[in-house]
Amino acid sequence: MKGSGLRLIIVALIVTGLYAWFGNAIPQSPWEAPKRKVITAEMTPRELAREGAAIYKKSGCGVCHSVVGERLRASDLSRIGAERNVEDLAAVLYSGADIMAPANKPPANLTDEEITALIAYLQSLGGRPKVRLGDVKAP
Ligand code: HEC
Structure with a gap:
């Protein structure tokens, strides 16, 4: 039977x-990967x-903390x-405090670079930002 091979190929196609x-x-x-600024x-x-x-905004820090002089949670x-100096800020961000999770763990899940940027922002509150990348040592 010659035709059956061809028929099989056609069916398969x-x-x-x-x-x-x-x-x-x-x-x-x-699907878009979440945007992370470099x-x-x-x-x-x-x-x-x-x-x-x-x-600070996207990590939900403002749920518990105010930056305008209010007492929240x-x-x-x-x-x-x-x-606070850089060491104090790094210590609290990396180890967490009370009900606050470490910033490098969920839910914030920040990278070391992001935590350094966060510390620069915290320094700007009542002071001047001074840190650069590499200044903050992760414990
Ligand atoms: C679930 C509530 C909660 C969230 C969310 C939270 N914190 Fe906290 N944080 C606390 C508590 C409670 C303390 C320890 C007691 C206090 O300072 O009121 C604390 C302490 C701190 C301190 C030390 C304050 C001091 O006077 O020494 C800093 C700095 C800080 N948090 C920053 C942050 C940042 C930045 C974020 C976001 C990544 C964040 N927190 C998210 C509850 C929270």
Whole structure:
């Protein structure tokens, strides 16, 4: 039987074609990786602080802390830059405090670079940002 081989190939092509068509017909939602700003060693403390302010916002720090002199669930941070040095800030951010999770763990899940930017921002509250990338040692 000469024709059956050809028929088999045609059937196989049709089946494959149907699968390909069906696969492409499934609607797909576009997936975008979460945007993380690249923090570089060239950034000045002020630039880091600006980035840190955005990180502060998106990390939900404001749920517990105020930066305008109010008492929320936790201490007001409006003068934290004057009150604490880099070591103190790094210690509390990396180890957490009371109900506050370490900043490098969920939910904030920040990188070392982001934590440095956050510290620059905290320094700007009641003081001047001074840290650069590499100044903060993760314990
Ligand atoms: C679930 C509530 C909560 C969240 C969210 C939270 N904190 Fe805290 N934080 C606390 C508590 C409680 C303390 C310890 C007691 C206090 O300072 O009120 C604390 C302490 C601190 C301190 C030390 C304050 C001091 O006077 O020494 C800093 C700095 C700080 N948090 C920054 C942050 C930053 C930055 C974020 C966001 C990444 C954050 N916190 C998120 C509750 C929270």
